[in-house]
Amino acid sequence: MVGTGQVRGILAAPSITGAARKELERHGLEFAELTALPPPERGNMQPSLF
Numbered sequence: 743m744v745g746t747g748q749v750r751g752i753l754a755a756p757s758i759t760g761a762a763r764k765e766l767e768r769h770g771l772e773f774a775e776l777t778a779l780p781p782p783e784r785g786n787m788q789p790s791l792f
Contacts (some may be wrong), residue, residue, distance in 0.1 A: 758785045
């Protein structure tokens with residue numbers, strides 16, 4: 743506790759395992775997936791060189 747409110751933190755990770763999600767929930771925390779960029783368009787990609 744800080745002052746009169748609870749502190750919430752942010753952990754940046756590419757994904758979460760089932761075991762980690764269960765541990766978060768056991769402590770009353772949550773996982774939220776965020777994306778910064780839209781997925782790339784597949785049609786405009788350069789052909790593979792190999």
